[in-house]
Amino acid sequence: MAAYILRRLVSTVAVMAIVGIFIFLLLRLAPGDPAAIIAGRSATEEIIAGIREQLGLNDPMPVQFLRWVRDMLGGDFGTSIFAGRPVLELISQRLEPTLSLSILTMILAVTVGVSFGILAAWRTGGIVDRLLAAFSALGYSVPVFVSGYFLIYFFAIRTHWLPVQGYVPIDSGLGPWFVHLILPTVALSLAYIAFIARVTRASMLEVLSEDYMRTAAAKGASSYAMLFHHALKNAGVPILTVIGISFAYLIGGVVLTETVFNIPGIGRLVVDAINNRDYPIIQSVLILTSGLYVLVNLTIDLAYTLIDPRIRY
Amino acid sequence: MLMQKSTENGVLLDVRDLETHFFGEESVTRALGGISFQVKKGETLGVVGESGCGKSVTALSILRLLPKLTARTVGGEVRFHGRDLLALSDREMRRIRGDHIAMIFQDPMTSLNPVYTVGRQIAEAVQIHSDASRSVAMAKAEEMLRLVRIADPDRRVHNYPHEMSGGMRQRAMIAMALACSPELLIADEPTTALDVTIQAQILRLIVDLKERTGTSVMFITHDLGVVAETCQRVIVMYAGRIVEQAQVNDLFARPAHPYTQGLMRSVPDRRQGRQRRLPEIPGIVPSLREPIVGCSFAPRCPFAIDICREKTPILRDVKPGHAAACWRSEEVIGA
Numbered sequence: 115m116a117a118y119i120l121r122r123l124v125s126t127v128a129v130m131a132i133v134g135i136f137i138f139l140l141l142r143l144a145p146g147d148p149a150a151i152i153a154g155r156s157a158t159e160e161i162i163a164g165i166r167e168q169l170g171l172n173d174p175m176p177v178q179f180l181r182w183v184r185d186m187l188g189g190d191f192g193t194s195i196f197a198g199r200p201v202l203e204l205i206s207q208r209l210e211p212t213l214s215l216s217i218l219t220m221i222l223a224v225t226v227g228v229s230f231g232i233l234a235a236w237r238t239g240g241i242v243d244r245l246l247a248a249f250s251a252l253g254y255s256v257p258v259f260v261s262g263y264f265l266i267y268f269f270a271i272r273t274h275w276l277p278v279q280g281y282v283p284i285d286s287g288l289g290p291w292f293v294h295l296i297l298p299t300v301a302l303s304l305a306y307i308a309f310i311a312r313v314t315r316a317s318m319l320e321v322l323s324e325d326y327m328r329t330a331a332a333k334g335a336s337s338y339a340m341l342f343h344h345a346l347k348n349a350g351v352p353i354l355t356v357i358g359i360s361f362a363y364l365i366g367g368v369v370l371t372e373t374v375f376n377i378p379g380i381g382r383l384v385v386d387a388i389n390n391r392d393y394p395i396i397q398s399v400l401i402l403t404s405g406l407y408v409l410v411n412l413t414i415d416l417a418y419t420l421i422d423p424r425i426r427y
Numbered sequence: 428m429l430m431q432k433s434t435e436n437g438v439l440l441d442v443r444d445l446e447t448h449f450f451g452e453e454s455v456t457r458a459l460g461g462i463s464f465q466v467k468k469g470e471t472l473g474v475v476g477e478s479g480c481g482k483s484v485t486a487l488s489i490l491r492l493l494p495k496l497t498a499r500t501v502g503g504e505v506r507f508h509g510r511d512l513l514a515l516s517d518r519e520m521r522r523i524r525g526d527h528i529a530m531i532f533q534d535p536m537t538s539l540n541p542v543y544t545v546g547r548q549i550a551e552a553v554q555i556h557s558d559a560s561r562s563v564a565m566a567k568a569e570e571m572l573r574l575v576r577i578a579d580p581d582r583r584v585h586n587y588p589h590e591m592s593g594g595m596r597q598r599a600m601i602a603m604a605l606a607c608s609p610e611l612l613i614a615d616e617p618t619t620a621l622d623v624t625i626q627a628q629i630l631r632l633i634v635d636l637k638e639r640t641g642t643s644v645m646f647i648t649h650d651l652g653v654v655a656e657t658c659q660r661v662i663v664m665y666a667g668r669i670v671e672q673a674q675v676n677d678l679f680a681r682p683a684h685p686y687t688q689g690l691m692r693s694v695p696d697r698r699q700g701r702q703r704r705l706p707e708i709p710g711i712v713p714s715l716r717e718p719i720v721g722c723s724f725a726p727r728c729p730f731a732i733d734i735c736r737e738k739t740p741i742l743r744d745v746k747p748g749h750a751a752a753c754w755r756s757e758e759v760i761g762a
């Protein structure tokens with residue numbers, strides 16, 4: 115196990131190096147000269163050249179790349195071209211709304227998705243099952259900006275039950291914080307609920323027809339024990355896998371949702387940075403989310419061993 | 428529900444006209460065409476027949492463990508201590524399962540839950556039917572593993588199924604089934620999936636435990652040799668019906684149904700490696716999707732005459748305690 119974790123960490127470093135090269139190249143090769151952008155519209159050629167020199171943009175690519183990596187390892191993610199402030203500071207200011215939205219979304223998607231899937235599998239062809247089929251068709255195909263505006267219209271504009279948009283930090287009160295996050299969380303969760311529920315259903319159905327389920331029934335086990343004790347743990351590996359995949363897709367959904375609900379999070383930071391060609395921000399957010407994703411996957415792989423004793427690394 | 432564990436007249440299980448159908452897309456399979464038999468207290472009843480004749484469906488119908496969506500028992504009664512199990516609520520039925528009637532299955536490789544330890548799975552049976560604490564139930568599990576002669580039971584209770592051999596898993600299944608001291612144990616081909624030497628050990632274990640505990644056993648097998656070694660009485664099934672029913676001695680001495688005779692001629696020699704799955708009686712088994720006119724064995728029967736193809740023979744005594752469903756039993760016995 116320890117050897118496995120070590121091996122995985124080594125390969126994580128390799129993966130991150132490749133991801134780093136890609137991110138670096140992607141933005142260097144994209145059109146638009148950052149030095150010209152920083153300098154502004156009316157800047158002269160000399161000023162631009164000076165800035166380019168100052169940023170090290172004249173050095174060979176490998177040198178630029180290594181310098182970038184070295185700085186990041188030292189905790190320096192560069193300075194925003196547009197805001198002129200350290201990128202890390204900008205990111206940490208935007209972290210809370212994004213983390214709040216992501217965590218609430220994952221909690222909602224996993225609890226509702228897994229329960230929905232279990233109930234659908236328990237009575238195939240029953241009401242819950244048919245509801246899931248209809249719901250997942252919708253959940254997949256309706257994008258966040260449609261479901262988001264729809265929710266805003268009904269639950270905020272028409273009924274005034276919930277705030278229309280915006281974000282309230284958690285220290286201004288748990289209540290207002292939560293109330294503002296309900297609609298964005300629901301809007302963002304729909305697709306993940308559909309996805310997780312479908313996989314849970316399929317995986318439970320497979321398990322429910324296994325011989326050991328009949329053995330459990332022959333013991334006199336209740337439906338509850340059959341579903342949640344005997345079946346769910348066996349169905350757990352695929353369910354955990356889709357939770358990991360959902361997590362990977364989450365970042366894209368967060369960007370959209372933050373825009374629709376006017377939440378000042380990382381997503382908005384990135385959108386603004388792209389509009390401004392603010393390379394240091396774009397690069398840093400990309401590399402940090404990639405790192406997070408790799409870590410989540412490692413955690414999930416290790417969690418498999420807790421679920422299934424036959425999995426040993 | 429209160430179940431007196433005593434019985435008058437010695438009959439523990441009384442199955443009457445049990446009829447179970449499978450419902451397919453556009454056809455109905457009559458897997459059990461109305462069978463009646465009894466299991467007496469303390470006896471071992473053998474159930475034999477070729478693959479597909481309805482042995483497992485009989486067992487699953489008794490315990491109401493048929494696949495819900497496709498199968499249904501459409502007629503008959505399953506009287507256990509005089510009460511019809513088919514009329515019980517789900518909750519009452521759960522109290523019967525595992526506690527009063529337990530079952531072990533053919534394939535020990537797939538019948539245990541892979542993600543829980545064997546000890547925990549045995550303990551679960553104990554905890555469902557008593558208010559034993561987890562630790563008391565685990566102690567009981569260890570005791571049961573010792574009873575089924577698994578070495579190092581204190582260590583083995585913590586094993587997962589994949590850490591055990593097939594034979595050991597089947598022992599664990601037996602331990603689980605007997606953990607609540609059931610009055611009836613249904614063993615559905617418990618040795619078929621095992622190696623020959625292990626088969627003999629498991630058979631001996633079941634016979635031995637049966638003698639010690641006084642449990643009645645319904646022993647399902649396709650192997651008449653196994654019946655001879657383990658059972659007092661036997662029912663022979665063919666195409667969803669019982670075609671012969673007798674004391675084991677009588678059956679072997681004077682088989683009264685041509686199908687039984689055919690099975691006997693093809694009793695596999697178990698010393699020569701794995702037994703054959705299908706005894707070699709020429710001809711094909713009738714489809715259970717269409718109603719069968721006349722004797723279902725007629726297409727394969729060397730004794731068949733006109734009446735066989737027109738009228739279905741019913742089970743009738745050839746002597747007290749020995750019945751066969753054949754128009755020509757008397758000639759068959761003499762042959």
Ligand SMILES: Nc1ncnc2c1ncn2[C@@H]1O[C@H](COP(=O)(O)OP(=O)(O)OP(=O)(O)O)[C@@H](O)[C@H]1O
Pocket residue numbers: 449456458476477478479480481482483484485494497649715
């Ligand atoms: N899941 C099922 N779906 C449809 N029909 C089934 C199913 N299971 C059993 N049957 C029908 O019921 C009949 C009896 O099957 P059963 O499993 O009781 O046979 P068996 O005597 O136990 O055979 P084996 O020795 O192979 O275990 C089969 O011939 C088949 O037609």
Ligand code: SF4
Pocket residue numbers: 684685686722723724725726728729730731732735740752753754755756
């Ligand atoms: S009834 Fe006729 S066909 Fe059927 S087993 Fe007897 S002799 Fe053979």
Ligand SMILES: [Mg+2]
Pocket residue numbers: 482483484615616
């Ligand atoms: Mg069977």
